[in-house]
Amino acid sequence: MPVLVPPAERSHDTRVGAPSWREAALATTQKVHQLTDRCGQEAVTMWQPKESVRDPHVARHLCRAAYVQPWRFPVEMVKGGGTVEKPPPGEGVTLWKSKMKPPAWHALLPLPQHRDARALQTAEVAHAHARGARLTAARLSRAQQQVNGQVRQLLRQREATDRRLSEVRKGLLINKQSVKLRGYRPKSEKVPDKADSMLTWEEEELKALKRKMEKDMEKSETLLKALASCRDTLVYCFKERLQAVDLMNQPLDKVLEQAGRQRVGLSGDPSSRTQGQKTPPPDPVGTYTPECAAALDEAKRLLTESKDTLMDMAKNEAHVQEQQQQISNRVSATLSQKTLETAELKERMHMTLGLMRGTINRCTKFNQEMYTTRGLIKGPLSTSHLETREKLDRPLVRVYQRHVGTQLPEATLLAKGTDKLQRHIAHLEKNLHELLATRKHLTWSLNCKKMGQEVDQNAVRLRLRQRHPHVCYEQAQRLVNDWDPRTPPRRESDTAPQ
Numbered sequence: 001m002p003v004l005v006p007p008a009e010r011s012h013d014t015r016v017g018a019p020s021w022r023e024a025a026l027a028t029t030q031k032v033h034q035l036t037d038r039c040g041q042e043a044v045t046m047w048q049p050k051e052s053v054r055d056p057h058v059a060r061h062l063c064r065a066a067y068v069q070p071w072r073f074p075v076e077m078v079k080g081g082g083t084v085e086k087p088p089p090g091e092g093v094t095l096w097k098s099k100m101k102p103p104a105w106h107a108l109l110p111l112p113q114h115r116d117a118r119a120l121q122t123a124e125v126a127h128a129h130a131r132g133a134r135l136t137a138a139r140l141s142r143a144q145q146q147v148n149g150q151v152r153q154l155l156r157q158r159e160a161t162d163r164r165l166s167e168v169r170k171g172l173l174i175n176k177q178s179v180k181l182r183g184y185r186p187k188s189e190k191v192p193d194k195a196d197s198m199l200t201w202e203e204e205e206l207k208a209l210k211r212k213m214e215k216d217m218e219k220s221e222t223l224l225k226a227l228a229s230c231r232d233t234l235v236y237c238f239k240e241r242l243q244a245v246d247l248m249n250q251p252l253d254k255v256l257e258q259a260g261r262q263r264v265g266l267s268g269d270p271s272s273r274t275q276g277q278k279t280p281p282p283d284p285v286g287t288y289t290p291e292c293a294a295a296l297d298e299a300k301r302l303l304t305e306s307k308d309t310l311m312d313m314a315k316n317e318a319h320v321q322e323q324q325q326q327i328s329n330r331v332s333a334t335l336s337q338k339t340l341e342t343a344e345l346k347e348r349m350h351m352t353l354g355l356m357r358g359t360i361n362r363c364t365k366f367n368q369e370m371y372t373t374r375g376l377i378k379g380p381l382s383t384s385h386l387e388t389r390e391k392l393d394r395p396l397v398r399v400y401q402r403h404v405g406t407q408l409p410e411a412t413l414l415a416k417g418t419d420k421l422q423r424h425i426a427h428l429e430k431n432l433h434e435l436l437a438t439r440k441h442l443t444w445s446l447n448c449k450k451m452g453q454e455v456d457q458n459a460v461r462l463r464l465r466q467r468h469p470h471v472c473y474e475q476a477q478r479l480v481n482d483w484d485p486r487t488p489p490r491r492e493s494d495t496a497p498q
Helices: 019-045 060-071 114-182 194-244 252-258 290-374 395-400 410-466 473-482
Strands: 047-049 075-077 083-085 105-107
Touching: 114 194, 114 290, 114 410, 114 473, 194 290, 290 410
Parallel strands: none
Antiparallel strands: 047 105, 075 083
């Protein structure tokens, strides 16, 4: 069929269709292109990186190249001189052939497995909460164990301190017994000496040590109550945290080991070999609540304080034991020295008493001879006393006295001799009485010295026996109640000569 060509002279526009029809078709085409571009762009942008660096003023291919460039394999030098390429860390598929690792792209629309993914995400959140609660419970359990250990150490130290306090109280009781025992010495032996001063000094020092030990006991009791309260709080928080980990069958030590805190205590930092997880900030609705944080902080503070207190108590106990031993040894040495001095005085008194015995015998014998010479003793004592002496009226004297002025001085001299002999006898009797009284007083003093020495020796033996570690304070107190001291000697005024 032949094609009909319109004549040229009919019109300059060769198009037959109407302009409106043509414009409508072009508009439809343009709309289709726009829709295609928009749908394609939306389909592409449905997948994008999680943290995009896209700039609206930069071309899409340049933006993509700028984003992918940092994810290429970095080249590192090794010791041998070669190079090694390692893929950058993070999520995503590693493209070993092109030596790059693009970042992970995320979909903006939910995928067909959206419900399963959300279920897994919820399970992960629940498991993370359970793991956090399990870790917090493990830390609380470890803190509870440390607080229990500190409580046991504090109780043992309190027992040791209480025994030492009992020894100090027993020392005060021994001091009181020593003072009471030395109070039964004779009056002449109660002259204040260094032994009395040492006993007074010992009492003051032991009272100061007693106050110091009682202060340590009060401080440790307060700290023990605080540790017990903190332990109860830790137990409550521990049980409360374990309510979210019913389905996790795993030991708490294993949890601490996985978290890198198996070597971490309340007062220490993670070791250099295993760095532990950082403690999260307290969260009222999280796994690490403010109550748990406050309980752990209080436990940490109390552990530090208890360690210092234990160190001070142990140091004070050793110091008190050494000081009490030194004080007791010094007092016992002073009492022993006093007994030695008393023994020396006793020896000297024995020697003096022996010398006086001979002098008293000689004076007594001479006094008897004087009485015999004067005839004061009735009857002769021996045949030598039976002698005849001439009297003043004998014949020779009568003849001589016939003349005036011939008086003989015999009578005057005999009277003077008799008076002199009488005075000598009286003086001798006075000396003899003084010697006898002095001997009696010396004997009484010697007995007092013996009794004082026995009292001091008994005091030393009492101190050595009762300060033995096997004798406790209650036994020493029973000994005091059952103890009957010896009867004190009579007073000097009762035994002294009148």
